[in-house]
Every structure is written in structure tokens, then in C-alpha cells.
Amino acid sequence: MQDILIVSGTRPEIIKLAPLYHCLCACGWARPHWLHTGQHGEMARQMLECFDILPDVTLERGGDGLCEFSTSCRTHIDRVMADGSWALVLVQGDTESTFIGALCGYYRHIPVAHIEAGLRTYDLQRPFPEEGLRQMVSRIASFHFAPTARAAQALREEAIPEERISVTGNTVIDAQHWIVRRHQLRRRREGRGHLLVTAHRRENWGSDLREICYAIADVASRHPELEVLFPVHLNPVVSQPVHAILGGLSNVHLSPPLDYLQMQQALLDAWLVLTDSGGLQEEAPTFGVPLLVLRTETERPEAIEAGCARLAGTRRGTIVQQIEALWSNADAYRAMAHAGNPFGNGTASVRVTDLLKGALAGKERLREAG
Numbered sequence: 493m494q495d496i497l498i499v500s501g502t503r504p505e506i507i508k509l510a511p512l513y514h515c516l517c518a519c520g521w522a523r524p525h526w527l528h529t530g531q532h533g534e535m536a537r538q539m540l541e542c543f544d545i546l547p548d549v550t551l552e553r554g555g556d557g558l559c560e561f562s563t564s565c566r567t568h569i570d571r572v573m574a575d576g577s578w579a580l581v582l583v584q585g586d587t588e589s590t591f592i593g594a595l596c597g598y599y600r601h602i603p604v605a606h607i608e609a610g611l612r613t614y615d616l617q618r619p620f621p622e623e624g625l626r627q628m629v630s631r632i633a634s635f636h637f638a639p640t641a642r643a644a645q646a647l648r649e650e651a652i653p654e655e656r657i658s659v660t661g662n663t664v665i666d667a668q669h670w671i672v673r674r675h676q677l678r679r680r681r682e683g684r685g686h687l688l689v690t691a692h693r694r695e696n697w698g699s700d701l702r703e704i705c706y707a708i709a710d711v712a713s714r715h716p717e718l719e720v721l722f723p724v725h726l727n728p729v730v731s732q733p734v735h736a737i738l739g740g741l742s743n744v745h746l747s748p749p750l751d752y753l754q755m756q757q758a759l760l761d762a763w764l765v766l767t768d769s770g771g772l773q774e775e776a777p778t779f780g781v782p783l784l785v786l787r788t789e790t791e792r793p794e795a796i797e798a799g800c801a802r803l804a805g806t807r808r809g810t811i812v813q814q815i816e817a818l819w820s821n822a823d824a825y826r827a828m829a830h831a832g833n834p835f836g837n838g839t840a841s842v843r844v845t846d847l848l849k850g851a852l853a854g855k856e857r858l859r860e861a862g
């Protein structure tokens with residue numbers, strides 16, 4: 493049995509690691525241990541529950557600032573690593589927890605496997621700090637599981653050896669399949685459906701977030717029959733302006749963050765998604781829901797190229813224009829809805845589990861021969 497330490501910190505990491513955890517639990521050769529860093533509190537708890545995960549270790553979040561969080565997280569993860577005989581550390585994505593988990597593994601000479609490797613904008617400020625974090629993880633990881641061929645190519649161009657890179661699809665699609673299967677989810681709405689909005693990216697805080705909210709207010713007032721559903725991130729930098737600008741509109745429904753089951757139902761029932769989230773760009777095409785990205789760039793150009801998403805930026809006028817274009821042009825809408833999903837088919841976790849089995853068995857053989 494190989495002991496594998498899975499490190500999660502935020503809502504999306506839990507979602508994207510959960511199907512892999514269940515796959516590893518069932519595989520017969522690995523013993524996965526889940527460590528939650530506490531980077532997200534309530535939003536993480538919601539997700540762990542949704543996916544039936546009881547972490548083996550949950551760290552207390554040390555202080556409010558990222559610096560205190562990182563230092564205390566590093567100390568505690570290092571202790572956990574020192575106390576076990578770990579075959580592998582598994583991290584996902586591009587958060588502070590991802591990076592600290594990988595860094596601790598690197599210092600302890602435990603191989604690091606990076607899920608969702610190779611996403612890039614090559615602009616260290618956008619998204620900040622995620623672009624820097626994921627590039628740093630790529631420097632110290634031993635196994636790079638890229639969701640798409642493009643992500644794999646980015647890693648090759650950064651001189652990561654070919655045999656360390658595998659294209660697996662994104663595990664978020666597995667998470668969607670898992671929840672749909674378990675709860676027999678299906679579309680509940682007749683007709684057009686609602687406009688689903690999320691916004692939380694650090695680069696959008698301040699004036700961009702206000703512009704986004706004013707755009708939503710414009711569209712909601714022009715189309716009183718259109719219901720807008722906006723689950724609002726708990727960070728007050730986000731929730732305060734959102735509530736101030738959109739709070740009084742009768743067809744705009746602001747809610748606390750949804751658990752994963754509610755979110756996938758909301759996605760199934762949506763007409764259009766407006767978001768700066770990474771995960772939603774990957775998920776919306778699974779259900780054939782067109783998506784407008786509230787950013788000027790994306791590390792997921794596959795969605796734009798496939799035709800299931802468009803970049804709408806963060807200017808009020810442009811966002812309104814792009815929504816109106818889909819509202820009035822059924823052909824353009826249909827083309828986006830039928831573009832398919834370039835991020836996977838729900839088999840990424842099985843693929844990663846198989847690849848790890850081979851890679852770790854190879855390592856064992858090497859060790860025995862040595």
C-alpha cells in the first residue's frame with residue numbers, strides 16, 4: 493500500500509480532488525490521506541460534505557493574512573510529512589495551499605504530483621497570484637497531469653521532460669458526473685432559464701467588479717422577465733459592492749455560496765453563465781450552457797476556440813452588448829450551446845490513478861534494484 497497525502501485548501505481544490513480521492517480509495521494499491529489547510533473555511537466545509545470527505549487532518553487557519561496562513565501551514569504540513577512514510581504528495585491547481593503543499597513535499601524529497609498542470613497566461617499579474625503559484629509548482633513537481641493537450645505543450649516548452657507529462661482531462665468533469673449520477677440531476681426549468689453569475693477574482697476587485705454589477709443591473713432592468721441568480725463569494729471585498737449595487741433589484745437573487753449540488757443544478761437550469769471563475773468555464777459546456785468570461789484573458793483558451801465561451805472583459809457596455817447579442821440571436825446562442833466540452837469526459841481521475849500506479853511501481857522497482 494502506498495500512502496498518498498492529498499493537500500486541499502480552497503473550494504475548487506476540494507471539488508477537483510474529490511473524485512480522485514474516491515478513485516484512489518477504491519484502487520486497492522493506495523491509501524490516500526486528506527489534509528485540509530483551512531484556507532477556505534465555510535465554503536470548504538460545504539464541499540467536503542457534498543463529496544463525503546472527512547479529512548484526516550484539518551489545520552486551523554493561522555491568522556487572517558496570507559503570510560501568517562502560509563507560515564503556519566508550512567510548519568504544520570511539514571510535521572505531518574515528517575511523521576509518515578509518504579510515497580507521494582498530491583496537489584491541485586494554483587492556490588497558496590497548492591504551492592505550500594508542493595514546497596513541503598519538495599523539501600522532504602517526497603515526489604509531488606500536480607493535478608491541472610500547465611495552465612498559463614504568462615502574465616504574472618493576471619491572474620494574481622495564481623499564475624506565479626502554478627508556475628512555481630511546475631518547477632518542483634515530479635508528475636504533471638495536464639487537463640488538455642495545450643496545457644501539456646506549455647509544460648514541454650518549459651523544458652519539463654516528456655515522460656513526466658500526461659494529458660488526462662480535467663477532474664472537475666469527473667466531479668460533475670459524480671454529483672449528477674449520485675443525485676440523478678436533470679434540468680428542471682422550462683424555457684430560457686436564468687442568468688447565473690459569479691465573480692470573485694482578485695484582479696476584478698474594486699472598479700471592475702462594480703462595472704460588472706452595473707452591467708448586470710442594466711440587463712436585469714431591460715429584461716424584467718429574466719431571473720438573475722448570483723451566489724456571492726463570502727469575502728466582504730466582493731459581497732459589499734455586489735449587495736450595494738444589486739441588492740434592490742427584484743429579478744436579481746443574491747444568495748450565499750451554493751454547495752456543489754445546488755451549483756450544478758443552477759448550472760443545468762441556466763440560460764447563460766457570466767463568470768470570472770476558472771472552474772465554471774470548464775463546467776458550463778458539460779451541460780451545453782454558453783458562458784461569458786468576465787476577464788480580459790483566460791488560461792483556458794480551449795473554451796474560446798471550441799466556441800462554448802467568449803471573453804466579455806469587465807467593461808459595463810461590452811458585457812451588456814455581449815449578453816444582448818446572445819439574447820437576440822438564437823443561432824449564435826445555439827452554436828455556443830452545442831460546441832461540446834474541450835476539458836474532458838469524466839475519466840480524468842481513473843487515468844491519473846492508473847498513471848500513478850505505474851509511476852510509483854516503477855519507483856519501487858528502481859529502489860529495490862538500487
Ligand SMILES: CC(=O)N[C@@H]1[C@@H](OP(=O)(O)OP(=O)(O)OC[C@H]2O[C@@H](n3ccc(=O)[nH]c3=O)[C@H](O)[C@@H]2O)O[C@H](CO)[C@@H](O)[C@@H]1O
Binds near residue numbers: 508587748768775
Ligand atoms: C485562476 C483560476 O482560474 N484558478 C482556478 C481557481 O478556481 P476558480 O476560479 O474555479 O474558483 P471558484 O470560482 O471559487 O470555484 C469554482 C468551483 O466552485 C463551484 N461553485 C462556485 C460557486 C458556488 O457558489 N458554489 C460552487 O459550488 C463551481 O461550480 C466550480 O466548480 O482555483 C482552482 C484551485 O486550485 C484552480 O483549479 C483554477 O485554475
